[in-house]
């Protein structure tokens with residue numbers, strides 16, 4: 001029993017001695033360490049103290065006010081909702097099914113493509129225009145991003161061509177329309193064609209579109225009036241289907 005009692009005491013003494021030594025070491029080491037870190041610590045403290053002061057005196061009151069919380073919540077909800085809506089709309093347009101246009105609607109000896117949802121409307125528009133003596137054809141319809149890249153890279157004036165990935169043609173909903181000659185009220189494929197031209201607005205077909213295209217769901221994307229909004233020059237031949 002006695003031996004058993006002594007052992008812990010010895011151990012206790014030994015255990016206490018070691019921390020004592022460490023303390024002494026630390027005591028002598030401390031001033032040097034403190035001196036080294038005094039300057040940066042002082043600067044940091046000053047900055048954080050000022051910030052803390054500012055927080056408790058002014059910012060906390062503002063941050064905790066109900067009005068600000070409601071405003072932040074409203075802004076966050078609006079931002080998320082508009083982002084989701086935009087992405088959904090964009091995805092919907094990019095995922096449209098693409099189909100071939102009829103030979104009558106397409107530019108001579110080509111088969112243009114368009115979004116399936118717009119096809120019956122543009123074909124009806126062209127058919128009805130023809131009944132009224134107008135001859136319209138689709139010079140350009142759906143374009144892949146790769147096709148848009150080719151057009152963009154080979155364009156002399158790049159300001160007139162949409163950057164790949166941003167063209168309305170890549171959705172399949174936009175068409176570039178041209179006029180075509182008619183003989184006795186029928187499209188004349190042997191006659192001289194009117195290619196995509198900058199003065200499409202001078203043709204009677206353009207005037208007809210202005211009066212009638214909306215009935216078929218088409219509108220001119222880039223007009224003189226919306227240039228500042230779209231940042232693009234007016235294109236009288238470029239029409240987009242809205243659904």
Ligand SMILES: [Zn+2]
Nearest residue numbers: 174175176238
């Ligand atoms: Zn176009």
